[in-house]
Amino acid sequence: MSASQTLGGTSRSGRVLGPSLDKIIKNVAWRKHSQLVAACKSAIDKLETLSDSSDPIPDSPLFGLPLPDAEFVLQPLFLALDSGSAKVVEPALECASKLFSLGLIHGEINRAPDGNDKSSIVFRLIDAVCKSGALRDDGIELAMLRVLLSSIRSPCVLIRGDCLVHIVRTCYNVYLSSLIGTNQICAKAVLAQIMVIVFTRVEEDSMDVNIRTVLVGELLEFTDRNLNEGSSIQFTQNFIGEVMEASEGVPDLKQLSSPAPKLQNGNGNDNVNVSALKVDGKGEPGGGEVNEAVAESSGDSKLREDGFLLFKNLCKLSMKFSAQEHSDDQILLRGKILSLELLKVIMDNGGPIWRTNERFLSAIKQYLCLSLLKNSALSVMTIFQLLCSIFTSLLSKFRSGLKSEIGIFFPMLILRVLENVLQPSFLQKMTVLNLLDRISQDSQIVIDIFVNYDCDVDAPNIFERIVNGLLKTALGPPAGSTTTLSPIQDITFRLESVKCLVSIIKSMGSWMDQQLRIGEFYLPKSSESDISTENHATLNGEGTVPDYELHPEANSESSDAATFEQRRTYKIEFQKGIALFNRKPSKGIEFLINSKKIGGSPEEVALFLKNTTGLNETMIGDYLGEREEFPLKVMHAYVDSFNFEAMNFGEAIRFFLRGFRLPGEAQKIDRIMEKFAERYCKCNPNSFTSADTAYVLAYSVILLNTDAHNSMVKDKMTKADFIRNNRGIDDGKDLPEEYLGTLYEQIVKNEIKMNADSSAPQSKQANSLNKLLGLDGILNLVTGKQTEEKPLGANGVLIRHIQEQFKAQSGKSGPIFYAVTDAAILRFMVEVCWGPMLAAFSVTLDQSDDRVATAQSLQGFRHAVHVTAVMGMQTQRDAFVTSVAKFTFLHCVADMKQKNVDAVKAIISIAIEDGNYLQEAWEHILTCLSRFEHLQLLGEGAPPDATFFTVSNIETEEKAQKSPGFPSLKKRGTLQNPAVAAAVRGGSYDSTTLGVNTSGLITPEQINNFILNLNLLDQIGNFELNHIFVHSQRLNSEAIVAFVKALCKVSMSELQSPTDPRVFSLTKIVEIAHYNMNRIRLVWSRIWSVLSDFFVSVGLSENLSVAIFVMDSLRQLAMKFLEREELANYNFQNEFLRPFVIVMQKSSSAEIRELIVRCVSQMVLSRVNNVKSGWKSVFMVFTAAAADERKNIVLLAFETMEKIVREYFPYITETETLTFTDCVRCLLTFTNSRFNSDVSLNAIAFLRFCAVKLADGGLVCNEKSKDDDTSTPMRNEDDSDGQTFTDKDDHVSFWVPLLTGLSKLTSDPRSAIRKSSLEVLFNILKDHGHLFSRPFWIGVFNSVVFPIFNGIGDKREKLVDDGHFSPAARSSQLEGSMWDSETSAVAAQCLVDLFVSFFIVVRSQLPTVVSILTDFIRSPVQGTASTGVAALVRLAGDLGSKLLEDEWRDIFLALKEAAALTLPGFLKVLGTMDNIEVPDVSQSSTDLEMFSDHGLTSDDLDDDNLQTAGYVVSRMKSHIAVQLLIIQVATDLYKIHQQSLSAANITILVEIFSSIASHAHQLNSETILQTKLQKVCSILDLSDPPMVHFENESHQNYLNFLQNLLVDNPSLSEEMNIEQQLVTVCEEILQIYLSCAGCRSAQQKPVNQPVLHWILPLGSAKKEELAARTALVVSALQCTEWSGKGLVQEVRVTILPLVGEPRSERA
DSSP, X not given: OOHHHHTTOSSHHHHHHHHHHHHHHHHSOTTTTHHHHHHHHHHHHHHHHOOOOSSOOTTOSBTTSOHHHHHHHHHHHHHHHTSOOHHHHHHHHHHHHHHHHTTOBOEEEOSSOOSSSHHHHHHHHHHHHHHGGGGOOHHHHHHHHHHHHHHHHOTTEEEOHHHHHHHHHHHHHHHHHOSOHHHHHHHHHHHHHHHHHHXXXXXXXXXXXXXXXXXXXXXXXXXXXXXXOSSHHHHHHHXXXXXXXXXXXXXXXXXXXXXXXXXHHOBSOSOOOOOOOOBTTBOOXXXXXXXHHHHTOOSOBHHHHHHHHHHHHHHHHHHHTTOGGGTTOHHHHHHHHHHHHHHHHHHHTOOTHHHHOHHHHHHIIIIIHHHHHHHTTOOOHHHHHHHHHHHHXXXXXXXXXXXXXXXXXXXXXXXXXXXXXXXXXXXXXXXXXXXXXXXXXXXHHHHHHIIIIITOTTSOOHHHHHHHHHHHHHHOSOTTOOOOOOHHHHHHHHHHHHHHHHHHHHHHHHHHHHHHHHSTTSSOOSSHHHHHHHHHHXXXXXXXXXXXXXXXXXXXXXXXXHHHHHHHHHHHHHHHHHHHHHHOHHHHHHHHHHTTSSOSSHHHHHHHHHHOTTOOHHHHHHHHTOOSHHHHHHHHHHHHTOOOTTOOHHHHHHHHGGGSOOOSSHHHHHHHHHHHHHHHHHHSXXXXXXXXXXXXXXXXXXXXXXXXXXXXXXXXXXXXXXXXXXXXXXXXXXXXXXXXHHHHHHHHHSOOOOSSOSOOOSSTTSOTHHXXXXXXXXXXXXXXXXXXXXXXXXXXXXXXXXXXXXXHHHTSOOOOEEEEOOTTHHHHHHHHHHHHHHXXXXXXXXXXXXXXXXXXXXXHHHHHHHHHHHTTOHHXXXXXXXXXXXXXXXXXGGGOOHHHHHHHHHHHHHHHHSGGGOGGGHHHHHHHHHHHHHHHHHHHTOOOTHHHHHSOHHHHHHHHHHOXXXXXXXXXXXXXXXXXXXXXXXXXXXXXXXXXXXXXXOOHHHHHHHHHHHHHGGGSOHHHHXXXXXXXXXXXXXXXXXXXXXXXXXXXXXXXXXXXXXXXXHHHHHHHHHXXXXXXXXXXXXXXXXXXXXXXXXXXXXXHHHHHHHHHHHHHHHHHHXXXXXXXXXXXXXXXXXXXXXXXXXXXXXXXXXXXXXXXXXXXXXXXXXXXXXXXXXXXXXXXXXXXXXXXXXXXXXXXXXHHHHHOHHHHTSSOTTHHHHHHHHHHHHHTOSSOHHHHHHHHHHHHHHHHHHHTTOSOOOHHHHHOOSOEEEEOTTOTTOOEEEESSGXXXXXXXXXXXXXXXXXOSSHXXXXXXXXXXXXXXHHHGGGSOHHHHHHHIIIIIHHXXXXXXXXXXXXXXXXXXXXXXXXXXXXXXXXXXXXXXHHHHHHHHHHHHTHHHHGGGHHHHHHHHHHHHHOSSHHHHHHHHHHHHHHHHHHGGGOOHHHHHXXXXXXXXXXXXXXXXXXXXXXXXXXXOOTTOOSOHXXXXXXXXXOOOGGGSOHHHHHHHHHHHHHHHHHHHHHHHHHHHHHHHHHHHGGGOOHHHHHHHHHHHHHHHHHHHHHHTOHHHHHHHHHHHHHHTOOOOOHHHHHHHHHHHHHHHHHHHHHHOHHHHHHHTHHHHHHHHHHHHHHHHHHHHTOOOGGGSOTTSOOOOOOOOOSHHHHHHHHHHHHHHHHHHHHHHHSOHHHHHHHHHHHHHHHOSOOOSOO
């Protein structure tokens, strides 16, 4: 082993010390430093004998060596460091550095040496190192810095108190005095690293901490860049890094030094005597305050005690160099700057302790804030930059504990510079703008500023003033104003201010996103505790965490947005009152009292005037001087609020006048001074004899103040003049001259003025705190030009005043700092900032063509839209979106620039990023996209959409093949397209189409600009455009509905353009619907509700081409939709197809209706498997088509219906049985088609087919109908009788529309349809009636069958109207009788067949059936009546054995009623003949007989009377036929069913025969009527009514019936006295005959006249009548022969006298 390896022995310390001492020996001059050489050798020898002790040695400064040995071996280092030789000092320093770095030196070094303990030894070592810097050698300086940093960095050495200060002072001296720039940078870096080390340990309260290495480049941010000599920064960085890394490598720290735990936990109560920092031996005044602070220590650890003292001394050091005598000393200024830089390092690296430890927080308030305050008075740019940087750190990290201080410094440092628009310092304002940019990038800071200042009535509106100040800067100096800015500087300011505004709104958006993403924060919290809990639960260690979140125990409080809304509102109202006061004091006070912002008492108003910031002092003085009662009381209360006790008069008046400016009016001054004098004498009763003295003296003082300090006064008042002026004022005595002289001196030397001797700004954004804090003088300096520093004498009072404020606050808990997590607070922020931001962004975008500036503005717009949209602030959101939309310039392309294209891109980005919140603003965005697409098409030379609307499809295809289209504008500058011309002209943004202004010529320059700008638009491809529509799938349910609404609105405006209709948005609607078809049904229903209204509206457009296009688009959409499966019982397909139905029903265009039929047909036939609820709409379309006026539409629709029913019937009812009803209704509508009877007949056949399907169970009933066992009434819509169908099986109800429809069809005017419908209806009933229950059958009869026959009875007697018959009435009767004559037989036959078939079920309906058949019989049309007779006979015949007595009775009563009911109407018809005068017809029967054979001509009666008389003849013939038919029916029924008839029923038959015979006789007795009718018949060439035949037949049948009754049932006849009735009838017959022959009976002749026998008449008519009656008479006589003996005798007795002996001419 060599000597070099063993040099120094085996101990660790020896291995370091040995080689170093050897090197010293080699480098030293032996003669000059012989002692040093000897000491080195001795130490080396000693080291070689020593080894490391196994046990720790607590008293030794060197590891492993006892204290005496340690002192012995270190002594050569002391000598070497003191040698003054660089060669000797350098190895000594290197050795010391290693000892510290390797952790070989340990212990606590506190104070100057007072013995030989380990602390004193290490202190002496460090002191020797520090003194070695006096050599002024570059290398020595660096080595010294290395040692000092190593000592501080070593975890084994706690350097405290004087020693720490000594090290810092030494580094200061190197920085200030070194001649080498690199050394100065190193000194600064070492100092910064020392600060980091010390305060990192302070934070953790431990020596064993991880320490960050400073970045040298950051230290040169503001100063000393000129010191960088090439690689100085890198050299210094390596230098610091080496020291830090060397110390980090120390092994086994805990084993190296036993006192380590004590170092961490010891208290600093050891009466440390730390002297103030000294630079170059110069002490600092006031350094003794350190001991006070130590004495006040609150038990902090030694580490924290040292940190506190170091921070305090740095703050004092930063204020030390502001003395007036050193204003030009650059070295002292550099020292100040260095102190501020170190404070900046401390604050930048500051941790939670500065918030949580009250002592450290107070240190910031008491020392650092004072330093900021004092240094703000200097116009040194570097200092201002450092102040701003430190302030930024305070704001970012410690704002929760510095609320008041930030409220002072923000306006003072930042806002005043920001608001100085005309003459700012460029660098100073750029510093402020950069600071604001950094601040605004932290979203929590922005929110906290607004919450704690703008919502606090006692704080300035910082956020509002920031925004407005940035707006002013962005707008630049007002036009016409004088400014010191160059154009480049102005542009830079504008850009930076816009950038700051963008950062602010971006931060607001990111904070909002963060809160809303959490979920619970969007809604206001129920309690503050909830918010606080959430607040601390949302920490994100990676991002910037607000200080109050890291440490909730700090002075902060969480609250919700509602609370801040109240505070904000209160503040706005309060400031409104202040602004009003500053204009009209009395009005302002009145407003504030009425709004309860201040109390109504004079004392409260006085307190308001005295303490409120922002009030105009001049206005306060004017108000206090008013003579009205209330202001006077306020003035008295104001003066009484002052306490002048123990103040001399000068001080008192100065104190009194600092809060307001005396008014100019003498009387007002007089009132105020009078009250002041009274108050002063009250507080100081022994000062003057009376208050008058004080009053006069106060006036004198004010005059003196004006005289001495007004530059306009040339001849100043001397002291003698002042004393002379005040002689005798003390109740006739003089005041002492000394007293007056002293007062004079005070006033002349120090002017009496207000705290802020300037009027308050009028705007509420102004810093109202300046008045209270007296900062205006300082602020004027800060915002002034970069001139030399001014003396601080004038500001000393102000700074002392603010210092007192800080000290006063340090003892109290500061104002509460509020935290908010409720995103709703952004609403109030937006209300403050949206206007300025909109103006700033808009003006920048409008006036600037700089790509960076416009990009920033557009970015701001995007973030503003995001915030306002998400917060639901519609007005603000729409304002921002509209502005961007207008800046796209798509409405006037000729003026477009690159920034406008960027605006289009911004619009697209907004649509994609914030689509969920845009709501109504979508319309502006989609309008821009529509215009953009239009311009793209124009640029590509594509033909406009209007060309597709003007020609048919075939023509379009042909033209498309022949014509190449418009030439591409981008290639050729031609202008063939009128749409292009319109686009070149441009229009307003709000115009619906481009180029509304069609007038004016287009210049070639405009055309070229237009083409160039179209090329600009190529930057945006179709992909971006379409992405918005594809992205609609991601919109939420509310947003997609709003999007569709807006798109429909834009499309509507496109399509309604009179000159240039377009389909872009329409095609996008189809796409959107397709993209969003898979949304949940609830959302899709809302979407379709909007689209449905749109399609209907446009489908009914007057522009046929547009309507056709829209309907085709709807078809495409429906085809896509029908591809989706639909489950049963849903109705959405039906809703989807409803637009087709509505347009089909309402459109006046046949083309549209035909298109709809074709579209629906195509959809159904191609997607029949998927149609479910859509069948309803399909059938509604075909129903409307069936009733159409155009034949081709009807046939086209029926063709499809035919296919559906024939081939796809099972699909109709597959999932929804109710669609069967719609199908039936549709077919019924086709049966009414008037174009083609084949269609109607086929439709009827399909109805029968439907019935078969229904009967076969072809309908799939839904589960509800299967499970529902309740009776469901089904009312026929048109059932006037109110009959209802009721059945337990729901599917039975499907018969109702089918049957009622066919029932109505039986009254169709077309014979074939009537017959077919009748047959089908009754066949259906007959074939499938077995499926019906009894109640349903009753309903069928009442609502289906019986209504068919309603017309029969109703048409009988409706033609008589007050005895007058018009030709129209008669013609209508003929039309109405068509059904009776042609269809009655079929109808009656079907009715009887049906009734007989289901008699058991429908037995109860017999009376109604019989009534219908008797109505047939009563019909005036003979054929119908015959039908009724036959049907009734058949009914009775088929049911004879089944009928009960009561049912027979119903039949006979119906017959009787039929016979009787015809009489009133018939007699009314006959009565019309009474009004008709027939010539030659008189009342005399003789005359009638004489003229009966003479004829008349048609000239004797007018036409109307002839027609009426002819109708009467016709009616009479019909009536007679009906009556005879009734007799025939009665006779037939009796003959067939006589065995089944009871006496009661036979009685009814007798009554029928009797009544008809009586009626016939009565009718035949109307001789005048007969004569009239005969005359009419002869005129009209008609046969006479068979009245005689009627009478004969009725009596003959009556006679036969009675005779048969006697023969067939003698016992019943006897019971009913039939014989007597027979005799009566015979008597009537003979009497009628005799009357006709002209004879009267014996009983009728007069007593006194001879008996005349009858004479045969001579008229031919009479002869014929008698011949007709002869057979009846003979029958009557034969009846008497035929009858029994008793009867014969009775007949002869009764009848023969009537006949007498017959004589005639023939006899």
